[in-house]
Amino acid sequence: MNIFHNIKELVTSLKNEEKLIAEMFGKRKSMDYKYSDAIELVDYDENRLDFLIERGVIRENGGLLELDDQYLEFFEQVLDVNEEINLSYIDDNIKNIKENIDYFLNEGNENRKYNYLKFIKKTFRKIGIITLRSVVDLRRNIENTFKNEPNYKNKRLKLENLDEKRMLVSNLIKHTILLINEQEHTFFNRALDEELKRIIIDLKHQLGECSHNLIEIEKQIIDYLNQIKHQGRFIEKLRKIKYLKDHFTIDAETDIKQLIAKKNQVIFETRLSEPLKLSIDYLRENERAFEAIKRISKNHHDRKSFEPVLADRISEEFLGNSVEEEVMINLEELRNHFMATSDNLFNFILNYDFLKEVDFDERVTVFCQLISQYEHELTIANEFLTTNGVECALVYPK
Template sequence: MNTFNDIKELVTALKREEKLISEMFSKRKSIDYKLSDALELVDYQESRIDLLIQKSVIRENGGLLELDGQFLDFFEQVLYVSEEINLSYIDENIKSIKENIVYFLNESNENRRYTYLRFIKKTFRNMGLVTLRSVVDLRRNIENTFKNEANYKNKQLKLENLDEKRTIVTNLIQQTLALINEEELTFFNRALDEELSRIIIGLKSQLGECSHNLIEIEKQIIDYLNQIKEQGRFLEKLRKLKYLKDNFTIEAETDIKQIISNKNQVIFEVRTTQSLKLSIDFLREDDRAFDAIKRIARNYRNRLLFKQEIAESISNENLENNVEEELIINLEEVRNSFVATSDNLFNFILNYDFLKEVDFNERVTVFCQIVSQYEGELQIQDNYQTINGIEYAMVFSK
C-alpha cells in the first residue's frame, strides 16, 4: 500500500485538498459523491484525485468516491461526531491501568516507575473523555434510531441493543470508580502527586456526569420502547381488520357495528397525540426538512405582530420612603410600675399615662391582660367594685 512518507507530506496533502475532503466528509451520509462532482473542487485536475486514491485517503468504486475508513474514523473521533460507541477501548484501558499499577509497585528504578506512572495518568485522562463521548454517542444513536428507523422490529431490536450498551457503560464506570476508591489504595498512597490528584478529581467529575446522563438515557429508552409496543399493537390490530375487510368477513367475525354505534365522537373532539422531536441531523442534512422550514416561515411571514403595551412609569411619590410609627403598650413596663405602688391594679391602669390616647375599653383590656399573664405575682381579692357598668376584682401587688 502506497502511504505518506512523513507527517509533513500528509498534512500538506490534506491542506491542499481541504475543500474536497471537507465537502466529502459533510456529505458522507446524504449523497453518493460522484467523480464528476469532485473534479470541480480540484480545478478539473484528475491527477490530484488519483494521488489521494493512491495514498488511500479516498476510495473509488464505480465512479463514486468515499473517504477511506481510517481517515473517516479519525475525522469523526476528533470532531466528536462518531456514531460508533467504543466500549472495548474503556475496558482495555482499565486492564492496562491495572497491569501498569503492578509494574509500578514492583519497580525500584525511579525512571521506569515514572514511565509507568505517566502512562497511568495519560490513560486516566483519556478514559474520562472517551466515556463522555460514548454517552453522547449513545444518546444520539437512540434518538436517531427512534426517529429515523422505519421498520418497527428493527427499531425495537436496535433500542434493546443500545440499552445493553448503556448497561455496559454503567458497569465500566463502576469498575473505574472501584479501581480508584477500593482496589488500588496502596498505589494511590505511594504515587499520588498533584497532577495525578487533579486528573482523578476531573475523572470522578466526568464519570459522575456520565452516570446522571445514563439514568436519563435509561428513562428515554423505556419511554421509546413503550411507544413502539403501543404503535406495534395498533398496527397489528389494523392489519387484522384490513384482512377481514378485504375478505368481506369483518361484520360476521367482529362486533364492529356494535362498537361504532356506541361511539359518539365528534369532529371537534381532542385527539391524543404523542410528541415527537425531530432529529438535529435530519433538520441539518435532509432537504425535505429545509423545504418544510421554509414553507412554515412563509406562513408566519404575513401574520400581524402585536406590540406589547408598556406600563406607565411609577410615580416618584410611590418610590418615597414613608415611615409610619405606632406606639405599642408594653405590659411588662406597666406591671413593673404597678408593683412599685400600693394602689389597686384597675385604678392604677385607669390613671396610667400611656403616652398616647387610650380609651376606657382599651384600659379594661390592658387590666385583663396583666391579670392573665402575671397572675402568680398578683393578689386577687374576693371583693369587687363597679365603674361605668364594668365590675372588676380588687387586685394588689404581693
C-alpha cells in the same frame, strides 16, 4: 500503497485538498461521491486526486470515491459526530492501567517509573473523555432510532441493543470507580502527586455526570419501548381489521357496526380556529371596516398604558472608593527572622509580634506550616515541650 513520510507532508496534503475532503466528509451519508464530481474540486488535476488515492486518504471503487475508514473515524472522533459506540476501547484502557500499575510498582528506575505514571495519567484522562462521548452518542442513537427507523421490529431490536450498551457503559464506570477507590491502594499511596490527584478528581466528576445521564437514558428507553409496544398492538389490530374487510367478513365476524354506533367523539375534538386576515387597503378605505374598528376600540377604552418605573438614584456612599486592609502573615519573612535567632521555633512563634491579634491556635498552624515548607532548613530534635495542652518537638535552625 504509498504512505506519508512525516507529519508535515500529511498535514500539507490535507490542507491543499481541504475543499474536496470537507465536501466528501459532509456528504458521506447522503450520496455516493463520483470521480467526475471530485475532479472538479481539484481544478481538473488528476494528479492531485491520484496522490490522495495512492496515499490511502481516499478509496476508489468502480468510479465512486469515499474517505478511507481511518481518516473518516479520525474526523468523526475529533468533531464528535461519530455514531458508533466502541465500549471495548474503554475496557482496554482499564486493563492497560492495571498492567502499567504493576509495571510501576515493580520498577526501580525512576525514569521508567515516570514513563509508566505518565501513561497511567494519560489513560485516566482518556477514559473520562471516551465515557462522556459514549453517553452522548448513546443518547443521540436512541433518539435517531426511535424517530427515524421505519421498521417496528428493527426499532425495538435496536433500542434493546442500545440498552445493553447502556448497561455495559454503567458496568465500566463501576469498574473504574472500584479501581480508584478500593483497588491499588499501594500505587495511589506511592504515586499520588498533584497532577494525578487533579486528574482523578476530574475523572470522578465526569463519571458521576455520566451515571446520572445513564439513569435518564434508561427511563427514555423504557418509555420508547412502551410506545413501540403500544403502537405495535394497534397496527396488529388494524391489520386484522383490514384483512376481515378485504375478505368481506368484517360485519359477520365482528361487532364493529355496533361499536361505531355507540361512538360520538366529534364533540370532543379540538375546535379549529380559522383567523380571517383583512387587507390593509380594505381596512383603510371601507367604511364598514372603520365602523367595526371604532366599535371594537370602545371595548378596550379602559386599558391603561403602564409607564416603566425608574429606579432611584444610586446613593453617593456606594460610589465612593473604599479600601480594606488586612495584615497577612508572610511565612518567608518569618523564616528569615527565625534563622537569625537561636530560640526554638515554637517559642519564637509564641512571642513573635505579627502586627495583629493572632490567637494560640493560629500560631500553632503557622508553626506547622513553617515546618512543612522549610523542613530541609530546620533541625527537628528528639526533645519535646508542652504548652497549653499542645505537645510539639523542639525545632532549631540548621
